[in-house]
Amino acid sequence: MFRKKLFIKKIKEKLEKERTLIEEQLQSFAKKDKKLAGDWETRFPKFNGGNLEEAADEVEEYESLLPIEFSLENRLRDINLALEKIKKRRYGKCEKCEKEIPRERLKVCPEARFCLKCQKR
Ligand SMILES: [Zn+2]
Known part of the structure; x- marks a missing residue:
């Protein structure tokens, strides 16, 4: 039992570290949506009278950031879910x-919600 507690403690630390990292990444180009918890919005470029070419570049950058925002957001959601489960003692x-879920899998992917078999389905 002690070893399981220690394992979960380590996982929790790992998840919290990940969460901080992801939030930092998101903060660099997006802002938290105040209405929707866990949702982030990529800042749309402000056009301050620049030329069209510049504006097009900025829109392009914005569009390239959206999928990154989406995947970071998803990971963040899974991490928060995993932390929530740890709190409720339902983790793993x-x-x-x-x-x-086998520990080997949780070590690699601590936010995993399904075992490998179910994930593949
Ligand atoms: Zn399963």
Whole structure:
């Protein structure tokens, strides 16, 4: 039992570190959506009278950031979910089949919600 506690403690630290990193990354180009928890919005470029070419570059940059925002947001959501499960002492169980997710998998992917079998389905 002690070893499981220690394992979860380590996972929790890892998740919290990840969360900080992702939030920092998001903050560099997006802002938190105040209405929707866990949602971020990439800042749309401000056009302050620059020429059209410049404006087009900025829109292009904005568009290239959107998928990054999306994937970071998703990871953040999974990380928060995992932390929530740790709090409720439900961490490490597959959400579909309720079986324990192998520790080896959790070590690589601590925010995993499903066991490998269910993930593949
Ligand atoms: Zn499963």
